[in-house]
Amino acid sequence: MKVDLGQRLVDYYETFMAQETQFLRSMWNGKLSEQACEDVAQEAFMRVARKVAAAQLGPGVKLGAYLRTTSWNLALDTLRAQKRTDSVDDTVIIAASDSRTEDVDPLTELVRPAIEAMPLSRRRTVVHLQSQGLDDAQISAALGIAADRIHRDRYAAVSELRSELSQFIRDGHKKTRRAKKDR
Numbered sequence: 137m138k139v140d141l142g143q144r145l146v147d148y149y150e151t152f153m154a155q156e157t158q159f160l161r162s163m164w165n166g167k168l169s170e171q172a173c174e175d176v177a178q179e180a181f182m183r184v185a186r187k188v189a190a191a192q193l194g195p196g197v198k199l200g201a202y203l204r205t206t207s208w209n210l211a212l213d214t215l216r217a218q219k220r221t222d223s224v225d226d227t228v229i230i231a232a233s234d235s236r237t238e239d240v241d242p243l244t245e246l247v248r249p250a251i252e253a254m255p256l257s258r259r260r261t262v263v264h265l266q267s268q269g270l271d272d273a274q275i276s277a278a279l280g281i282a283a284d285r286i287h288r289d290r291y292a293a294v295s296e297l298r299s300e301l302s303q304f305i306r307d308g309h310k311k312t313r314r315a316k317k318d319r
Contacts, residue, residue: 141188141195145181152203153177159204160211167215176214180207242304250300251293259293262286 156177160168168176184203187193193202248267254260258279265275276283 141193141197141199142185144199145185145188148199148203149181152181152200156180156204156207160207163208164211164215167218168211172214173211176210177207180210183210246301246304247297250297253300254293254296259289259296262289263293263297266290 153174157170157173160173160176161170164173180203184193184199184206251260251264251267254263258281261279262275265278270278272283272286275286279286
């Protein structure tokens with residue numbers, strides 16, 4: 137007598153649910169709650185059941201191994217989602233506790249004053265116009281200079297501003313000077 141895959145899956149349900157919850161708890165060292173482990177096991181079972189119903193699995197598939205792999209991958213996805221949520225929550229808490237971040241507009245409170253503090257020059261004029269939303273073509277037309285000159289002036293101005301505003305730039309976004317090669 138040959139038992140079809142759907143019946144094998146139904147017969148395996150109680151065993152799988154009892155074992156998988158405990159397996160996931162122990163494998164992830166309690167990083168997932170018991171309820172989360174049950175949810176993962178249930179979702180894994182449902183996904184495999186859908187595949188069986190859609191005839192996407194062959195009759196010789198090892199259901200236990202297939203369920204375990206599906207469950208493992210779902211648990212991993214759940215942990216990743218938890219980690220993302222935790223880091224977002226930490227960021228929100230840090231931002232809420234830092235009173236300086238509430239009403240700070242970096243462009244108006246940091247960048248534009250730094251531009252105004254620059255010596256009067258074409259570089260200052262280029263970055264001032266850019267901070268007001270003008271693009272290269274508009275700046276070129278306003279100043280009557282070539283686009284390549286705008287690029288050079290802006291590069292020099294941004295480098296100057298970056299050094300002036302370095303205390304406000306996060307470490308991962310700071311430009312570092314490369315060491316000169318010995319020749």
